[in-house]
Amino acid sequence: MPKKIKLGTILPPNTFFYTIAFEQPGQRLTREILEKHYPVPKGRKAHRGIHTEYNAFKNGMVSVEVKAPDNSENMLFLHVGLTELDVACTCGMPDGKLCYHAYMGLHSLAWYHYLDLDRYYWPGLTADDNIKNKFLTTEVTKNWITVKPKAKYGNIFKSTFGFEGDKYLEINKPVKLENVVIGGQEAVAYCLAYNVGSYGNSFLPVLIPCLGLTSKNNEEMISFKQFGRADKPIQNITYTSNQELLNDIGFKQYDIAKTYDNLDGQEKRNELLHLKQNILTLWEQAIPLLSNEQYIYGYYTYWLKYLKDKPRKADIRDCRYSLKRPVLSFALKFHQDHFSFAAIVSVNDKPLKFNYKPHLFVFDNITELCYLMPSVQDDNLLMWVLSNNKRLTILKEHFTEFHDAFLAKVSSFYLVLFTHPKSKKAVPYSFEMISSEII
Template identity: 35%
Template sequence: MTGKKIKKEAAIIPADLFFYPIPLTQPGQLLTRDELYRHFEQPKGRKVYMGNQDEFLSFERGIATVKLKLNDGSIYYLYLHVEKKELHIACTCGMPEEKLCFHAFIGLFNLTWLSQTFDCQKLYWPNFYNEETSRKFLNIHVSGQNINVEAKPAYGSFYRSLIGFGKSSFPKLQEQIDNTLSIKAGESFVYAYALCFAPDIYRDRHYPLLIPFHGKTDRSGLKLVAFSNFCLPDKEPNPSGDHPSQQQLNSISKTMYETMRPLFYKNESRDWQVWNEAKATIFKLWQKALPLLVDFPYNQTYLLYWLRYLREKPTKYFMQASRYSLEQPSLSFMLTFHKDRFSLSVDVIVGSQVISVEHKPHFFIHDGQTGNCYMMNSLQDDRLLNWMLDNKNKITVLKEDFAEFNEDLLKGLAEFYPVFFADKPGNRTGYDYDVLKSGLAW
């Protein structure tokens, strides 16, 4: 293959050193063992692979330096630079005849040892080659056989030229289609419902379920102080609840449970298409249940890390009283300018108030100040808010990448959601790329 010289701004080694390009598997920018074998004939025998040691030394100006000590005691230095579609590798041997050398092969073989692949995306940071920029925005962890490059927590998730957010892809946007019970006397047994959910990084273990249970009120009759086992359809086929609303809710709960349970026990071989279909089904069931739940006095939320825990007695600490509201949150985005970069965040608005959201399951947000539980307006809103919160509610874009970021993401986002711009506190205007570009004069 034809070699390529790295741009001088990205180099910390002699500018004329030859770099050999190896195509990466997309998406994900993975170097695979199979691709490596296409560029160097695999040596026979085990001895040639045993005793070779590689060590990451640094990541500077877009180049990772690896020290390779072969089993014959010789030492070579490898230099790895990642572009969107290729890994470029150089060796201190110079790679005679501009072919991949044995030393580079062994080094890459070691990097792909455990999983037959090496994730090159973690070394792909275009426009961060400048040492000052890199030091300001990135955390670089180099530890022997491991290297990790990531945005500093203060900047959330960085937009990277040509790949956007990489494996954590921005949610796809599409056109949206429009779519009373009394309090019991004190110390009474009641039949109530819990929103059972897993939050944040655990939320994909299962989707939120509406599960009935028996509880006992305190002396005032205003709140529950004791909880019995959950009433599961496969354990209690004829649940309590004579009120028509309860009968409807029991039917909805049963359908949710029967939709989710088979998928949970096939979790290791997850079919995401099936899971997404189940997600849409359960979301629609919640939309039917919500108007019925609003007037129930003893609604609870329950932190449920694993679906199998429904077969155990509820943990009192994880039960929290909750009030459902028919108001639906809306999303509003704020783009802020910081001299050398832009940041994008999202506000969650209920009525005219911005509410703070830190921990979130699928479908719902919980207002800690009021105790109100709100259901998201759509699955698209839900996916988008989850994604933003998982990225610390801050997307950072270097000024040099902003034009591409606008075309790739922001223009489309502004078609579906309000986006505002602020170049200083209190100075908020509607986002317009042409006006912004003219005003900032770049």
């Protein structure tokens, strides 16, 4: 019979681990899978009285204290692999079978009927606590353990799985822009309504007409009275033909954005590309018309539903559109034991500077111009990179896999500049050069 392990000791080399293979996509343990490895206790009271507390995440293992209904106290040690969960218990697991304490503890942890363990899978990072503490931040409570990249490393490449969120990206050859004919007729006040925040929670930007009062010299709006919507139009205004076109564009955008806003999380992810493309196409029609507007503003609001009554003067921003479209490229750098990957948005080869970004637009701090992104793909790729402290991180040992899974495709469609660690010069990315000189 295996020797019982004392609590708080380092696991001996011959510690027995029982292996449970994952059957679901990803690294999810369900109660159904668990019940295939242990005779399910009968009766409704069999699972009552179980108490579990997360203890630590060290050397790639999660430790969980288990107090079972039979008053026994043990510590579980969970090691998450690519395709399986290895479980050890301080009882030693007699006869090489999953023990009662492990079954009861895992059954309790899977209180939603499943337990997602991918958060503890960080190949190349967690086996050594010094490396783990450099790249990852770990929060341990009695009820959960959170493991995530430190902010300065952004989104870290995870071997086999890639980056967080990259499953929803589409990377194809960017669309070729056609010259847009600029219309030139007089118009009245219009606002670009937008918000910023987490990628999935931001509403799609819309053009919305506003009724306001101009200053004495007619150079600006000094107050605003009403938003104009299809269900609540601005009255007693004689619209020009240009304004009629802009109104139609704005009303269509609002309907699209409202449709998107009413979807749940998974539906939003499924419909984002299609609806966002429709919004972009309408913006491509609107911006040339807006170039001749006298009163153009940006309007920041937290929720689309706030576009009901009238704009708040405090949320109005100056807004000048550029007819030029920015170019998306990327910068790759080497930092002794890892690589960083960042996005660059430029116009006429000059990088734009911006602190925040809504869907589809970039507001440049230097020129104070508003640029419409050239495609939904470019915008989604840029926002995804920006969403994790503006960078991706790849361990040196994972670079070849990163190239095969991600960078080879990106670099075939976009310019990727690699800063050579010796010359400090930015040169076009070459996997052959990096593989021969660095990895």
